[in-house]
Amino acid sequence: MSILVENLSKLYGDARAVNDISFEVHSGEILGFLGPNGAGKTTTMRIITCYLSPSAGSIKVEGHDVRSDSLAVRKLVGYLPEQNPLYHDMNVLEYLEYTAQLQGVLPPLIPKRIKQMVDACGLGEMKHKDIGQLSKGYRQRVGLAAAMIHDPKVLILDEPTSGLDPNQIVEIRSLIRDLGKQKTVILSTHILPEVQATCNRVIIINRGKIVADGPIEDLQRSLHGGEKIILEVEASANQSFDLIAVQLKSIPAVETVSLIDERNGTKKLSVETSDATDIRKELFQLCVQKGWGILELHRVQTSLEDIFRQLTSDSTK
Amino acid sequence: MKLTNIKYIFLKEVRSFFNSPVAYIVIVVYLAILGWFFVSNLFINNMSTLRTVFEMTPFLLLFFAPAMTMRLISEEKKSGTLEILFTKPIEEYEIIAGKFFAAWALYFFTLLPTLCYYVTITLIGTLDAGTVIGGYIGLMLVGAVFLAVSVFGSALTENQVVAFIVSLFIVFGLFMLDKVLFYLPISLANILEYISVDYHFSNIARGVIDTRDIIYYISAIGFALFMATSVLQRRRWA
Structure with missing residues (x-):
């Protein structure tokens, strides 16, 4: 079991953003997280990545609890946040180096990892440019490259294709599909064809509750x-x-x-x-x-x- | 405790100080103001002393320390990059320490050119080396307290202007404490005098390095950084 979520709840004041949800993700699975805006997708992902703490319930990533063993979880997880925040005054190489260092990649391996990520995400021409000067599509690639810099076992991508043009979307989706063969991937989106194109399982959440969970074909059959x-x-x-x-x-x-x-x-x-x-x-x-x-x-x-x-x-x- | 993490954050912040106009503006404006007071007093008093440097710097720091640190954490909050830092396998205190040391390094580079005054004066007169060394150690410590407090101010808010004003307010309070002692009963005055930054500085600036003063500075810096760390931890675990 790669990710195990049990009875997770998150309260913001009185509002329940996530309400007692449970699911598990196996390694090698690409899980699509679907739901209308404000359904609790981002909150759930932020709790898995240790940005927020759960109000109730527990999450284990590769056996490590997000509360008691948070550093170990953060070492294993690669995360692309929703708005893809980046340091605009750094250039692409500096930023990738910084994230590699903070992720704990061994210093002698850093140049090699950076090169691999620059190639995989098509950043070759932009690598010396300041991130602030890049277009949204390139920034998204920088965010993805940074999320994967330490070759994480678990990849959490919050709307990975937002802001990309159709060609880039196809590229990124095939990249995610390739990655999904060895890793555990959770991606959230509200673009429905994206889930059909990349994921082998979907969870639909609405108002903090899971309303459907299963392979896409099963869902189609059961509601058909x-x-x-x-x-x-x-x-x-x-x-x-x-x-x-x-x-x-x-x-x-x-x-x-x-x-x-x-x-x-x-x-x-x-x-x-x-x-x-x-x-x-x-x-x-x-x-x-x-x-x-x-x-x-x-x-x-x-x-x-x-x-x-x-x-x-x-x-x- | 991972020193490497502190080092990485430190280097990133120092680089961003010197990649942006912040470092240059701080250094140039500080030297311009200090230079004006230094030169205009020097020949009037006709004394070979660096007193102007040691008296003016804490006062200038009231404004410079909050200005140097105001973006350190509040900008990360505002632009959302705090989410990147928080999801990396690093501790909150490593973030705070790295950023604090970066600001302290910038302050060190700001003070460094004032050694020119030392060279100039030793050419035309004699200077007491003890008071100069003591004075610079004192300045580094006063600066560290003000910067640590201002890092805490920056951690409180995502608005840089608010961070600046809150830090200025606290730092100003610490600076002014020993200047209002007349109005207070003696028992209270002693406590306030001990908390005051300037009181301990005046000891060190005379060339007397007393462990009580050093302990004061280290505990003040530690407390401010601890508070800043708690603010960040609350954000994650609240």
């Missing part, structure tokens, strides 16, 4: 009630939406039909079924039978976005 099919048809003018809806509902599995868009005699409909049976064939035959021209017919997968919204919206009402 029925199927959703998008159908766009061209029907003659006298065929109103209601008429079409009644016809469609004659197929047994169809539960609801709703109109998404209507223009120039074409109607875009969303057809939802009560269970997971595939009704595309029936839909096709019905359209042929009624003489409606099919412009579009496809099945929509329940995306992480839907799961996320289902899990986090009802409790905020």
